[in-house]
Amino acid sequence: MNDEPANDGPTNGGPAATGPYAPPAPRRELTVVSADGSRLHAEEHGREDGPTVVLAHGWTCSTLFWAPVIRLLAGEHRVIVYDQRGHGRSPAAGPGGHTTEALADDLCAVLAAAGARAVVAGHSMGGMTVMAAAGRPELRERAAAALLLNTGSSGLLAESTVVPLRAGRLRLRVQKAVLGSSLPLGPVTPLGMRVLRYATMGPGATKEQIAACARIVHACPRRVRASWAREVLAVLDLDANLAALDLPTAVLAGEKDRLTPPAHARRLAAALPDCTGLTVLPGLGHMTPIEAPRAVADAVAALVRDHLTGGTPSVSAEPSARPARPAEKESS
Numbered sequence: 001m002n003d004e005p006a007n008d009g010p011t012n013g014g015p016a017a018t019g020p021y022a023p024p025a026p027r028r029e030l031t032v033v034s035a036d037g038s039r040l041h042a043e044e045h046g047r048e049d050g051p052t053v054v055l056a057h058g059w060t061c062s063t064l065f066w067a068p069v070i071r072l073l074a075g076e077h078r079v080i081v082y083d084q085r086g087h088g089r090s091p092a093a094g095p096g097g098h099t100t101e102a103l104a105d106d107l108c109a110v111l112a113a114a115g116a117r118a119v120v121a122g123h124s125m126g127g128m129t130v131m132a133a134a135g136r137p138e139l140r141e142r143a144a145a146a147l148l149l150n151t152g153s154s155g156l157l158a159e160s161t162v163v164p165l166r167a168g169r170l171r172l173r174v175q176k177a178v179l180g181s182s183l184p185l186g187p188v189t190p191l192g193m194r195v196l197r198y199a200t201m202g203p204g205a206t207k208e209q210i211a212a213c214a215r216i217v218h219a220c221p222r223r224v225r226a227s228w229a230r231e232v233l234a235v236l237d238l239d240a241n242l243a244a245l246d247l248p249t250a251v252l253a254g255e256k257d258r259l260t261p262p263a264h265a266r267r268l269a270a271a272l273p274d275c276t277g278l279t280v281l282p283g284l285g286h287m288t289p290i291e292a293p294r295a296v297a298d299a300v301a302a303l304v305r306d307h308l309t310g311g312t313p314s315v316s317a318e319p320s321a322r323p324a325r326p327a328e329k330e331s332s
Contacts, residue, residue, distance in 0.1 A: 020068040021212035021290065032082060032113045035105040036096035041089035042082040042110060046074030051304045052116040054080045054143075056107060058124025058150075059228050060220040062088030065123070067212075068293035072315040073300060080118070082110050084125065086224035098231040100238065104133035111142040119303045120146045121296070123289055124260065125228065127151025128238060135244030145248040145276070145307035147299055150257055150286050152264030153238040153271075161258045179229045185222070188214045202256040202285035209290050242271040248307045250276045252299055254284035254291070276303070 026043035033039055043063055053073060057065045063081040073079050083090035085106060086098075096102035107129050111118060120143045122130040127148040133139045152159070157179070185192065193210045196217060201210060249272050253265035262280050269278040279299065284291045297315040305311060 034109045036094045038085050038094035045070050045079040050078040051309050052078045052118035054118045054120045056122040056126030056129050058126050060217045069289050072297035098227045100132035103129040108138040117144050123149040131238045131241050134241040145303040147250045149252050152260045185218045200286045202283045246273045248274050248276050251278045253280050255282050257286045259286040
């Protein structure tokens with residue numbers, strides 16, 4: 001990656017929390033330029049000589065979302081994180097706009113800037129980013145393996161259970177209106193955290209985890225939030241891309257995920273040409289990198305070991321914020 005200083009895009013809204021959820025200090029902050037000229041804020045953490053991992057966050061999030069996972073991986077890995085266009089410290093979308101093609105362009109630019117083969121992990125819209133880049137020579141050349149977290153390739157609004165109504169046209173219309181709303185979320189309040197917990201997290205999420213997620217989500221500009229929801233998530237159809245995602249790929253889901261229920265993960269695992277396994281985390285919701293950072297870091301480290309280095313990179317001994325029940329592993 002070059003040492004161009006980071007751009008002056010929107011801020012991440014200040015520290016997400018204290019402890020494992022506070023942003024770790026990067027070794028370097030950089031700017032990556034995408035195909036349409038969009039400038040992306042990127043950070044490099046961990047060991048300069050370690051195997052490279054690239055983490056792509058989801059809708060309404062930022063690099064802060066990966067803080068606990070970065071802490072666990074940084075001891076043995078070189079970790080690259082970046083803000084999706086319009087999120088965090090990356091300015092609003094350039095001419096490429098809000099499209100899956102633009103997401104793929106951005107990921108390919110980050111991989112090129114990383115300058116080394118990497119394991120790529122994408123959460124939610126970050127997973128869609130990986131799927132959007134499927135078949136591109138840049139991904140085949142630079143990605144050794146992938147991890148898809150809490151994501152789906154199509155039918156997001158039809159299968160989401162964020163709105164507590166029976167499946168059907170009414171629920172689809174209401175969810176489309178709710179998720180695509182450009183109304184400001186306002187400051188983080190106890191009521192706002194309860195709503196966020198219901199919509200995005202499992203019943204066992206801690207107050208610290210909920211507060212960390214709330215600060216990150218509320219910092220996302222409302223027009224960015226609405227544009228991605230309306231122009232990408234509401235009409236997403238990446239099913240045809242799955243056959244081209246032919247690198248070793250693991251899939252991880254939260255059992256209680258309302259935004260992308262586990263049915264999406266099971267379909268991905270069945271459709272991927274080289275699925276290395278499907279893991280469903282009991283009791284967890286959509287925000288697994290914050291709810292269960294050790295499970296996520298372990299999944300990344302396993303892909304590094306099996307498909308990038310052939311060695312034994314491990315994660316930090318730092319304890320997870322709360323112990324999780326054993327994951328439910330399913331055949332793919």
